[in-house]
Amino acid sequence: MLDKFFNIKQHGSTVKTEVVAGITTFFTMVYIIFVNPAILSSVGVPFDQVFMATIIAAVTGTLIMGLLAKYPVAIAPGMGLNAYFATVVASQGLSYQTVFGAIFVAGIIFILMSVSNLRQMILEAIPSTLKYAITSGIGLFIAFLGFKQSGLIVANDSTLIGIGDLTAPVTILSIVGLFITLILMVRRVPGALFIGMAVTAVIAGICGMLHYEGVMSLPPTPVFFDMDIAGVFTNGLYAVIFAFLLVTIFDTTGTLVAVTEQAGLMKDGKIPRAKKAFLGDSVATTIGSMFGTSPSTAYVESTTGVTAGGRTGLTAVVVAALFLVSMFFSPIVGMIANMAAITAPVLIIVGCFMMEGLSRINWPSFDDAFPAFVTILIMPLTSSISTGIAFGFITYPVLKLFSGKGKQVHPIIYIFAVLFLIQLVFFPAH
Incomplete structure (x- = not known):
């Protein structure tokens, strides 16, 4: 079953x-x-x-x-x-x-x-x-x-x-x-x-x-709403x-x-x-x-x-x-x-x-490599998964845009790059 x-x-x-x-x-x-x-x-x-x-x-x-x-x-x-x-x-x-x-x-x-x-x-x-x-x-x-x-x-x-x-x-x-x-x-x-x-x-x-x-103890009574x-x-x-x-x-x-x-x-x-x-x-x-x-x-x-x-x-x-x-x-x-x-x-x-997964990252392409690198590095340094993702989401579209590959980036990534930048600067959740 x-x-x-x-x-x-x-x-x-x-x-x-x-x-x-x-x-x-x-x-x-x-x-x-x-x-x-x-x-x-x-x-x-x-x-x-x-x-x-x-x-x-x-x-x-x-x-x-x-x-x-x-x-x-x-x-x-x-x-x-x-x-x-x-x-x-x-x-x-x-x-x-x-x-x-x-x-x-x-x-x-x-x-x-x-x-x-x-x-x-x-x-x-x-x-x-x-x-x-x-x-x-x-x-x-x-x-x-x-x-x-x-x-x-x-x-x-x-x-x-x-x-x-x-x-x-x-x-x-x-x-x-x-x-x-x-x-x-x-x-x-x-x-x-x-x-x-x-x-x-x-x-x-x-x-x-x-x-x-x-070994055992009675659990406390839950408090609701x-x-x-x-x-x-x-x-x-x-x-x-x-x-x-x-x-x-x-x-x-x-x-x-x-x-x-x-x-x-x-x-x-x-x-x-x-x-x-x-x-x-x-x-x-x-x-x-x-x-x-x-x-x-x-x-x-x-x-x-x-x-x-x-x-x-x-x-x-x-x-x-x-x-x-x-x-x-x-x-x-x-x-x-x-x-x-x-x-x-x-x-x-x-x-x-x-x-x-490191072996599957396109390291020879710098506009792929650096966002991956900064994502990997920031997570352990800040003890935050979302902060590492934020750095990746911000750097990836910027580098793609200035390398002439901006159209390869999904519009959602651009939107969240801005949202992450606002959150990191004004509302850091740490």
């Missing part, structure tokens, strides 16, 4: 592989159910409210992605967008209820764009050069996250980043976990990424690095809506391009069932705002599940189920999520797999 619904065999996968892929994705992104409440509670939103809202948004969006679009992509409230939420509340002296209202309005617009052809037109207008660059840029970004979480690289006043303390327990465990997983990968052991995570977790437990605080929609218009938060909308659209677009390209699901530069896929983040954003969390987006950590063999929506359904279960097992989930050494090696390895 599962095979028939998800076409698992047709995609060269198995139910077991899809389940393992879902578990792998879940444990690389589950940190969000603890990090998101920590960020939003800093501006007054109750921690328990955000905890439940984060899970509700993740389950909603990921189920849509798995059951309707049938892609191995997970949705959850986005990092960066939550920080922007906190910045808007703190800097403009607004209540968090009013900003939730702005997210709700953005979500409704988002849904309307998703059911129309607009988002699909944007996706299909992106030139192949930038699609390959987006995938590779996300690969560097996700590997950078892994290196940072492991402590292998740290902030440095002189050089921005530098080598970390290789004698720190978490860093040592990360290195050990990385080489265990690498050896499993080169030996072609099925489920190598998941086995590597499991072995690393066992070592952490033996070394006393996991802080056990129980804690927002002020009228305040959005009385305070004129149109720029805030614009920033949330633009960043969320291109975060998910970039991640969808990367995941489907990596999984071999993209056909002739197009993503089948794109409209259904776009409903995932837009509905999750709207529902999430009603319960009390920042906008949702497709997670780059979904690439870990694809690397583990996930090719269908069953991977996403497993992720959604685990998010649902996590509200009852928050102590044990938190214990694993707070140990970066367990997930960091997976992120580093996945980053390597995502660099394959």
Whole structure:
């Protein structure tokens, strides 16, 4: 039944592989159910409210992605967008209820764009050069996250980043976990990424690095419709809506391009069932705002599940189920999520797999090469997928125009080049 619904065999996968892929994705992104409440509670939103809202948004969006679009992509409230939420509340002296209202309005617009052809037109207008660059840029970004979480690289006043303390327990465990997983990968052991995570977790437990605080706990009661929609218009938060909308659209677009390209699901530069896929983040954003969390987006950590063999929506359904279960097992989930050494090696390895598209970029043509280069470089340097895409969208049409190839650029790219320039200058969402 599962095979028939998800076409698992047709995609060269198995139910077991899809389940393992879902578990792998879940444990690389589950940190969000603890990090998101920590960020939003800093501006007054109750921690328990955000905890439940984060899970509700993740389950909603990921189920849509798995059951309707049938892609191995997970949705959850986005990092960066939550920080922007906190910045808007703190800097403009607004209540968090009013900003939730702005997210709700953005979500409704988002849904309307998703059911129309607009988002699909944007996706299909992106030139192949930038699609390959987006995938590779996300690969560097996700590997950078892994290196940072492991402590292998740290902030440095002189050089921005530098080598970390290789004698720190978490860093040592990360290195050990990385080489265990690498050896499993080169030996072609099925489920190598998941086995590597499991072995690393066992070592952490033996070394006393996991802080056990129980197994189960009753989840908090969700809070519904804690927002002020009228305040959005009385305070004129149109720029805030614009920033949330633009960043969320291109975060998910970039991640969808990367995941489907990596999984071999993209056909002739197009993503089948794109409209259904776009409903995932837009509905999750709207529902999430009603319960009390920042906008949702497709997670780059979904690439870990694809690397583990996930090719269908069953991977996403497993992720959604685990998010649902996590509200009852928050102590044990938190214990694993707070140990970066367990997930960091997976992120580093996945980053390597995502660099394959570099060979398909037209490097001899400078008006193709530079936009690709700047897209790839900016993502890890700014820790923002949408900012990397913005730089690519701005430089690509300019270089094509002045090289006499302006007619090769889709009109939508010119429009978004202007919109991205306005957003980066006046409404930076970081």
